Amino acid sequence: MTETSPPAVPAFDPVAEGRRLLRQSPYGALATKDRQTSHPYASLVAVAPDTDGAPLILISTLALHTLNLLADPACSLLLADIGEGDPTSHPRLSLMTTAREVEAAAAKPLYLACHPDAALYADFADFSFWRLEPLTGHLVAGFGRIVDLAPAQLLVPSA
Amino acid sequence: MTETSPPAVPAFDPVAEGRRLLRQSPYGALATKDRQTSHPYASLVAVAPDTDGAPLILISTLALHTLNLLADPACSLLLADIGEGDPTSHPRLSLMTTAREVEAAAAKPLYLACHPDAALYADFADFSFWRLEPLTGHLVAGFGRIVDLAPAQLLVPSA
16 A cells, blocks of 8 residues: 555654754844943844854954954854745744854855855955854644753764 | 936835844744853744734744743844855844743734644643843844844834
């Protein structure tokens, strides 16, 4: 009866979903703390995966989120499937991270591979690359599908 | 020469852009502070405008962001044009707000008008409606187009 069986539904794999969101989300929402008031601040960032999947961002000291990270590198990045209908019906990942500035030499080619238009300003003096080092990931994939993921589950070590 | 003149480019109107994002964004990214560590936490929410345009959300005490807001109502909501190509090429609004729980009687019909599927769980005991009271809005609409907006500019008073 193989020919008439319905296709198998893939089992929910939270590690695979977390890694997919890290590697295939070109944009995310960054949560930082206001450097003066400590009030949460949500902003939009373009992201690209580092070799192990950790998010890289390219941000300007003219932007509030950069000033906030310079004062306190604790932040969170939301990655979700946007542009595919209702994003709350798809898995999304809230990543708790510590941001740190990294050398442009390694980050720039990885970042420009995902965001080629950023070549227009990547070398501006006010812009720098930051890596968002995962501390923990909170994956929400629907009712009963909420899973915390450790960095070792989210990142793929370089060979 | 009227017939051959190029169409006029509308002037940049930050108040109109801010009000548009408040009223036409069905989803947003919420930044709260972890109730135990104070680490920023970014999460996805479905939003609907209150009568004056302030965002309404419907959240569950099973979700981390709700527990965070119960401990500290200071939060931020990012509203952006998602699903229309590169969201960093469109205006977006980072709203600094104080969240407060509101009565379902007034909020529910406004919320369900935007998110009819939420009728499935809007009456569950763990869900409640919250209004995100704007403190200030930070509109980013491109290079040189970064404007702070006051609540009186963002909200439209009820008649």
